[in-house]
């Protein structure tokens with residue numbers, strides 16, 4: 519597939535802050551690419567570099583193999599993170615205004631409908647709720663029916679139903695051939711919409727790929743989390759297999775005994791972690807829940823919640839962000855260590871140069 523959006527070895531600094539460091543990526547025609555990453559990771563700076571609203575210090579940004587500023591604006595749609603249209607225009611007037619900037623724009627009334635604002639068309643922008651304002655902004659970014667659409671946190675502040683409306687809209691645009699680059703802190707959004715996800719941390723692209731691949735690689739295993747009123751030692755589950763096989767099969771039935779044995783084996787094999795008032799079992803199936811609950815109830819231990827979850831993008835994200843943070847700490851630790859070492863060496867050199875007191 520043809521690359522429509524390309525970044526090659528981008529670097530951008532603001533004073534001492536390195537916002538982007540050696541970032542390369544390409545987004546194919548019709549693809550949805552989601553940028554995720556902690557606050558300050560460089561997502562907005564990357565979007566701004568790709569849309570020509572900031573100039574990188576090094577590297578190149580390309581749209582259809584051209585500098586972003588050289589591209590016909592009618593082919594581009596950009597929703598910045600901060601966007602303040604004129605306040606004293608209604609939602610409809612705003613969309614009409616933005617549509618009027620292009621020779622060939624979408625029908626503003628249809629856009630109003632698409633972003634779920636058909637009923638609020640006559641309300642002044644300043645009187646719309648936060649989520650409604652964001653929807654108008656999303657509408658204004660796509661009113662020219664762009665070939666490439668950049669959306670910086672499109673659904674921030676939008677309620678869950680409205681978010682789904684915007685998701686469907688983005689999906690429909692992509693299905694029609696629009697290439698979409700979006701940033702988001704909503705992992706469900708990235709997982710649902712994106713063909714590929716790129717994770718930025720500290721200005722570097724630390725991972726990219728289809729959500730399913732990132733989840734497989736970094737999302738860990740299925741997890742059972744039980745919040746308990748008191749701290750529970752994982753040792754409580756030691757020797758569970760022996761305890762379960764000692765149960766009288768006649769009492770509970772052969773099939774149930776099988777399930778109990780399988781569950782006991784799983785729990786024995788699971789990694790169990792006691793953290794923050796919760797017991798976490800890694801890599802157990804839902805069938806193990808009953809056996810765990812039996813043990814807790816047998817010991818009279820109260821639990822307040824019980825959650826079984828499959829690996830997802832949020833977990834992969836947290837794992838990758840943790841790794842990136844650990845790498846950063848190690849780097850700054852080793853730099854500090856080197857500096858300390860240099861200071862210590864310099865002091866040592868100085869001490870060597872100075873004659874010992876007694877020799878004076």
Ligand SMILES: Nc1ncnc2c1ncn2[C@@H]1O[C@H](COP(=O)(O)OP(=O)(O)OP(=O)(O)O)[C@@H](O)[C@H]1O
Nearest residue numbers: 532535536537555556557558559560561562563564
């Ligand atoms: N105009 C600017 N002047 C100075 N520093 C800036 C500027 N723009 C961005 N930065 C800094 O660059 C880094 C990256 O910022 P950026 O806005 O790209 O992050 P982000 O990933 O979009 O964050 P968020 O998720 O909070 O929106 C941050 O440390 C930010 O403070």
